[in-house]
Amino acid sequence: MARILVVDDSAVSRKSLKEILEHAGHEIVGEAGDGHDALEKYKSLKPDLVTMDITMPRVSGIEGLKNIVAADEEARVVMISALGQGAKILEALQNGARHYLTKPFEADKVLDAVAEVLAA
Amino acid sequence: MFSHFFGHYLLEKKHITADQLREVLALQDSVRVKIGILAIDAGYMxxxxxxTAHRLQATFDMRFGEIAIGKGYLTEDQLTDLLSRQSKRHLLVSQALADKGIMSFEDIERVLAAYRRDSGFSDAEYQALKENDLDAVAASLARMPELxxxxxYAGYFALFTRNLVRFIDSGIAIRRAEKVAVTPFDHMVHQEMDGRFKIFTxxxxxxxxxxxxxxxYARMPMDGFDDMARDALGEFMNVQNGLFLSKLSNDWVELELLPPECRSGGVIRAVGVAYxxxxxxxxGEFTFFIGLGSPIFN
Structure with missing residues (x-):
C-alpha cells in the first residue's frame, strides 16, 4: 500500500479521492490546494505517489507537476482532469506525469491507475 | 417532467398552494417509474x-437506453416497449389532482388548455413535453439565435438539463431563454472556457x-453556502463543461477550462451576447447563464 499526496483545490474532490484510496488501504499522507503547496508538501512528506488536479487557481497542476519532477525526476504523479482537456493531459504526460484520470471519479479506474503507476 | 412544468404553472397562477403541489408531486412520484425499474419489472435486465448502466451514465453523456443497448442488456424492441410504458406519465399529475380532490376534471381540462396557450409551446414542443423528451424541450426553450x-449552444443547455436530472433532481421546470445585459444575483457559480473562442456559463x-x-451533487450535507458548497458547485461545473468540451473536441475544437468561481451578492454584466x-x-429557483467573452461583475 502506498503513501499518497492528494493535490486539488476542491475539498469535495479531495474527500472523494481520499475515500476511494483509503478504502483500498492506501495512506493519504497529505493534501494540498495548489501547485506551490504541492511542491512544499512533496519535499517534506516524500510520498510514493501524487494525484494532481490540472485546473487549479494560482499555481496550476501542470506547473506543480513540472516543479515536482524538477525536484525529483523519479516522482510518480497521476494527473486529474475534467473530460475534454486532451491538450492539457498531453502536456502533462510530456512533462513527466505517469498517468491521468478524469472526473467524476470511478473507484475502479482510480485504483487501477494507482496500481499501474506503483508497479512500473 | 410535464408534471413539474404544469405544476409550477398551477402554483404561479394560484390554482393550487405550494403545499398542494408538494402533495400532488409526492403522490405522482410514488407511482413514477424509471426505465431501469421498468426493465427489471419486465425481466429484460x-x-x-x-x-452498471446508471454508473456509466455518470461518466458518459448517454441515455440509459443507449447504454443498455450498447452493453447488450436490451434490444431495440425491448427499449421501445419500455418507453411506451413510460409515455403516459404526463397523465399522473392530473390524476393526482383529481384523486386528492384539489381540482375537478372540468377544472383540470380548462387549466390544461390555458397552460397550453400561456406556455406558447408549439404542437411539437407540447408533444415532446408530454413524452418526457427533455432533450427536445430543453433545446427548444434554449433558442439563443445571437450566440x-x-x-x-442549445446543445450545451440540453446537456446541462441532463446533468441536473442525473445528479440533482428530475423535477425540473424551465422557462424560455432571454437575452440579458445586466442581471443581479444572490449567489452564482460560473466558469469560462477559452481558446479559439471564449464563452462563460x-x-x-x-x-x-x-x-x-x-x-x-456532493452527496454530503452542507452547512449553508460555505466553502464546501462552493467547491461542490465548482465540481459540478467542471463535470458539465468537461462533458461539453469532450463533445466539442470531437469536432477538433479544443478549449481550455478555467477554474470555476463562486460570487455572492452582485450584478453580472455581459460584455458580448448573453442569455x-x-x-x-x-x-428553489435558479437562473442559468451563458454568454460570449468574459462577464464583468460589480
Missing part, C-alpha cells in the same frame, strides 16, 4: 445490469437553494 450555432440562486444543490434561462427545481 438484472438489477446488476441496471446499476451562434444552435447545435452548440454558470447559474445563480439563493443561498439555501445553492447549498442544497451542492449537497445533492439567461430561469429554471425551477423542487428546492
Amino acid at each position: 438484472t438489477a446488476e445490469q441496471v446499476e 451562434g450555432d444552435p447545435e452548440v 454558470g447559474f445563480s440562486g439563493s443561498g439555501p437553494a445553492m447549498a442544497e444543490f451542492a449537497a445533492r 439567461a434561462i430561469p429554471f425551477h427545481l423542487p428546492f
Whole structure:
C-alpha cells in the first residue's frame, strides 16, 4: 500500500479521492490546494505517489507537476482532469506525469491507475 | 417532467398552494417509474445490469437506453416497449389532482388548455413535453439565435438539463431563454472556457437553494453556502463543461477550462451576447447563464 499526496483545490474532490484510496488501504499522507503547496508538501512528506488536479487557481497542476519532477525526476504523479482537456493531459504526460484520470471519479479506474503507476 | 412544468404553472397562477403541489408531486412520484425499474419489472435486465448502466451514465453523456443497448442488456424492441410504458406519465399529475380532490376534471381540462396557450409551446414542443423528451424541450426553450450555432449552444443547455436530472433532481421546470445585459444575483457559480473562442456559463440562486444543490451533487450535507458548497458547485461545473468540451473536441475544437468561481451578492454584466434561462427545481429557483467573452461583475 502506498503513501499518497492528494493535490486539488476542491475539498469535495479531495474527500472523494481520499475515500476511494483509503478504502483500498492506501495512506493519504497529505493534501494540498495548489501547485506551490504541492511542491512544499512533496519535499517534506516524500510520498510514493501524487494525484494532481490540472485546473487549479494560482499555481496550476501542470506547473506543480513540472516543479515536482524538477525536484525529483523519479516522482510518480497521476494527473486529474475534467473530460475534454486532451491538450492539457498531453502536456502533462510530456512533462513527466505517469498517468491521468478524469472526473467524476470511478473507484475502479482510480485504483487501477494507482496500481499501474506503483508497479512500473 | 410535464408534471413539474404544469405544476409550477398551477402554483404561479394560484390554482393550487405550494403545499398542494408538494402533495400532488409526492403522490405522482410514488407511482413514477424509471426505465431501469421498468426493465427489471419486465425481466429484460438484472438489477446488476441496471446499476452498471446508471454508473456509466455518470461518466458518459448517454441515455440509459443507449447504454443498455450498447452493453447488450436490451434490444431495440425491448427499449421501445419500455418507453411506451413510460409515455403516459404526463397523465399522473392530473390524476393526482383529481384523486386528492384539489381540482375537478372540468377544472383540470380548462387549466390544461390555458397552460397550453400561456406556455406558447408549439404542437411539437407540447408533444415532446408530454413524452418526457427533455432533450427536445430543453433545446427548444434554449433558442439563443445571437450566440451562434444552435447545435452548440442549445446543445450545451440540453446537456446541462441532463446533468441536473442525473445528479440533482428530475423535477425540473424551465422557462424560455432571454437575452440579458445586466442581471443581479444572490449567489452564482460560473466558469469560462477559452481558446479559439471564449464563452462563460454558470447559474445563480439563493443561498439555501445553492447549498442544497451542492449537497445533492456532493452527496454530503452542507452547512449553508460555505466553502464546501462552493467547491461542490465548482465540481459540478467542471463535470458539465468537461462533458461539453469532450463533445466539442470531437469536432477538433479544443478549449481550455478555467477554474470555476463562486460570487455572492452582485450584478453580472455581459460584455458580448448573453442569455439567461430561469429554471425551477423542487428546492428553489435558479437562473442559468451563458454568454460570449468574459462577464464583468460589480
